[in-house]
Amino acid sequence: MHKKETNLSHSKLANNMMNYINKNIDTDINIDAIAVEYGLSKFHFHRIFKEQIGKNIYETIKSIRLQKASNLLITNKYSTITEIASMCGYSSQTSFIRAFKNRFEQTPTLWRNGGYKEYSNNILHNSISSDVSHTSFSHLEAKIIKTKRKKLYYIRHQGYNKELSKVWQKMMAWVYTNNIENYEQIAIYHDNPIITLQEDCHYIACVKVDDKTKLTNTNLPYFEIEEHLCAAFEVEGIYGDILKFIQWVYHYWLPSSGFETTTFPSFSVFEKNHFLNDDGIFKVIYYVPVRYV
Template sequence: MQKKNTRDIHIDIANKTMSYIYQNIDTSINIDELASNFSISKIHLHKIFKEQMGINIYESIKSIRLQQASNLLLTNNYSTISQIANMCGYSSQSSFIKAFKMRFEQTPKEWRRGGYEIYSKKIFDNSLLLDSLPDFDESKVRIIKTQDRNIYYIRQKGYILKEAKKKWQQLQAWVYTNELNDYEQIGIYHDNPAITAHKECFYTAAINPKKESKLLNTNLPSNILEGGLYAVFDIYKGNREVGWFIKWAYHKWLPQSGFETTTKPSFVIMHKNHFLEDNEIDASFYLPICNS
């Protein structure tokens, strides 16, 4: 059995590598440089990442780039396919189109013209019970600028509610250990579960201590949830499952809003944690936006 100290170090390296990939997805990511920053070999970094994330680094980079692109193609009406390819780290439009078609079985243009609906339907048919996309009240949307948030988190591969509940129970124990009274519970959606197979989605359960205090237990990885411009929606129990709301926000509200989105993740701040409190949803959903 792997010693706890070694395991914690490996988890930290894998998490920091994943965060680096997300933050630099529009660039040519240098794995040699990344390994050097951890003072380990490139081969060792690949081994650690595969053990912790269940996927090798290059596959992960490719998957994230294509998932980001699939989302931007739907929401950024004023961006060309070439511009979206560049936003996701592709220097060649032809290589992007080839990779996209291999992943989604259609070209970016076909996807943009409605092909995504068929793909999305297959995902939701296999996961949720609703027959059609519900309508949500868009009259109360707020446009705000957020500040950076310092978070302690647990990352999960797979948008699986049962597994997410376990992660939140672990975080709840961490909160009690640190005797935190004033904090935010944040669910971060790195992928759009409406167009990404749920087993491939990365979800992060996070705690943001709102007051600076000396933590008694710091064994969780920490990071910065970057601030920026967001459209904020309040969602409640009647809105059922967050995945449906994400689909509505990205596929219906955003294309008609006059805004575009970015490669930053969306997230929810939970006023009641629906993973721990009888599945009742009471949260604010933050959708990253920019002027088109």
């Protein structure tokens, strides 16, 4: 197999595994069984994943579990700590508390009772892009809708930074190569950048094309997201505002909304993409998954 084909194969495997982890974070993920399904040895499977993602699989799963749990503890006031631990794949509350304390240096109870505020403020203090934003979002109102299933071609990027302009340029090169006229630009935020350092955040730049579109170049990986109940917000601003907006949604709007969120990530559908426009202004509809309680 040629080097390019090998790299594409390895990239597809690692991306499929990341999608699987995020989709099944509430379960006991059996890595050995998955490696067998791919026809690979455990060693080879782990090596490919780390080579492509930059972390080993177990570290990745643990990080995703705790990041999602840290959000749910803030937003889901009707759920017990045991229920949140279960939603994030922990079989016991004891193991969850121990892992959470090692990661955030405080117990889930202290975090839920306001400890997250100081932690979040420290993240913001060290974030240049967030620090320049002084926009207020308290005037925004949500519309509760049910989104449709979407098939998305994507490029995964670690870090919320100006490098995303290059990622979106590459995505658009793929769009132009395939002569796609009707499409949507979508950003998926797997991490809350107010809790996770921006350089560690996983961002996915996606394009949704019409199912009838014939593609001449299909090197990009794809996945499908199912329909979800979401709160939708129409938002516009400049670089850095989106991070402050996400903080407002998770730290202020959700806890008082009467809804709870899920482990599914939030996402934005662009009307205007600030990573592709010289004026740096974005206009999006932001969707945060919610559930009725």
